Amino acid sequence: MKPLHSYERYQRQILLKEFGETAQQKLLLASVLVIGAGGLGCPALQYLVAAGVGNIGIIDFDVVELSNLQRQTLFSVDDIGKPKATVAAQKLHRINPEINIEVYREKLTNKNAWDILSRYQTIIDGSDNFSTRYMVNDACVLLKKPLVFGAVLRFEGQVAVFNNPAEPQHPVTSYRDLFPNPPSAHQAPSCNEAGVIGVLPGIIGTLQAAEAIKIITGIGEPLNNQMLTYNVNNNSFFKFLITPSNNRSVTVPTDKIEFENFDYDWHCGIVKNREEVTADEFDELRREGDVLVIDVRVIGEVPAVVEFPFLHIPLSVIDQKMNEISNSPKIVFFCQSGKRGRLAIQKMQGLCATTECYSLQGGIEAWKKNQAGKTFNKA
Secondary structure: OOOOOOOOOOHHHHOOOOOHHHHHHHHHHOEEEEEOOOOOHHHHHHHHHHHOOOEEEEEOOOEOOHHHOOOOOOOOHHHOOOEHHHHHHHHHHHHOOOOEEEEEOOOOOOOOHHHHHOOOOEEEEOOOOHHHHHHHHHHHHHHOOOEEEEEEEEOEEEEEEEOOOOOOOOOOOOHHHHOOOOOOOOOOOOHHHHOEOOHHHHHHHHHHHHHHHHHHHOOOOOOEOEEEEEEOOOOEEEEEEOOOOOOOOOOOOOOHHHHHHOOHHHHOOOOOOOOEEOHHHHHHHHHHOOOEEEEOOOOOOOOOOOOOOOEEOOHHHHHHHHHHHOOOOEEEEEOOOOHHHHHHHHHHOOOOOOOEEEEEOOHHHHHHHHHHHHHHHHO
C-alpha cells in the first residue's frame, strides 16, 4: 500500500468511521480528469486536491479573463491573460504539494479525447457546450469510465453521475439517455448569452467533487442514474431518476474509429453556415428528415442514384425552379464530384435566405464509395 502522506492533513476525514484510512488510501491512488478549469472545474479541483486525490489531470485551452473572476475564484486579476490550466495547477500545488497534476493546454477534441480520458479512472465534465458534453459522454461510454456531469445556467445547476453501475449487473445510463438529441441553439443558450449567478458554479462544482470522492472510495450513494438540480433563488433541490432511452434520431459511435471520425460540432448544429457536408453528415441529415435532396446533374449522367429519393433539377435551370424549392428549410445539392453542387449554393444565396443549403462533398461518387466501404467493413 502507498503510505499515507501527512496524516495530519487528512485527519478530519480519516476520523469518520465510514471513511477511515482505507478510503483515504483509495483517494491517494486514484486518478481524476477535470475537463475545464472554469466555473465548475475550479471548485471541483480545489476540493479534490484538498481531499488528497493523488493524480489529477486538467484540460483547458482557454486563458483567464476579467469576466471569469466573478465565479472562478481560483484566479485573480494578476492571472488575466494567462493559461487557466497552468495557473490552476500552480495554485493547486500550493494547496497540496503532494498531489501529481498533469496539465493539458489544448482543446479537447475527438482526436485526442480517447488517449487522454483513457489515462484516468473518473471523469468530471465541467465543459460549457453541448458538443463537448456529447463527445465526453460517448468516450466515457466506450471506455467504461464513470462520468460526473455538471451544468449551470442563470440560477439553476445540475449534477448527475453517468456510466457508473451501483452493482455490476445493474444497467447504467449516459448523458444521451437524459438528452437523446442535442437541443437547438435557441433552446439552450450558454452562460455567455444568458448569464449565471456567481455562487452557483461553486455549489455545483463542489457537488461534482463530492460525487467523484464517493465513486472512488465507495462511501455513500453516488447519483448513479440520477439528476440533482438546485435553484439558488428558492433554495430548492430536486432529484429524479434517469432511465435508458431509445429515442434517438442519430447513430452514435460504437468504437474508437467511429468516435474519432464523428463530427460533434455538426451533430450539435454548431456549423450551420458550412457549405459542404460529408457523406456521413448527408446520411444523418436524411435520417433527421425535413431535407430536400436535389440532383443538379444533366439527365442521364452516371452513376445512377436509386438509394434515396431526390428531385432532379439540372444546374442550368435551377433559377427557374426557385419558387418550387425555396420553401424547404434544408437543401442538399449533389452532382458528380461536388463542383456543381457548390455552384448551386451560390445561385441560391440571396434568393432564399431562410433556407440552409449544402453541397455533398465529393459528389455522388464520394458518397457511393463511402457506402461501399461501410458494406465491406460489415462483411
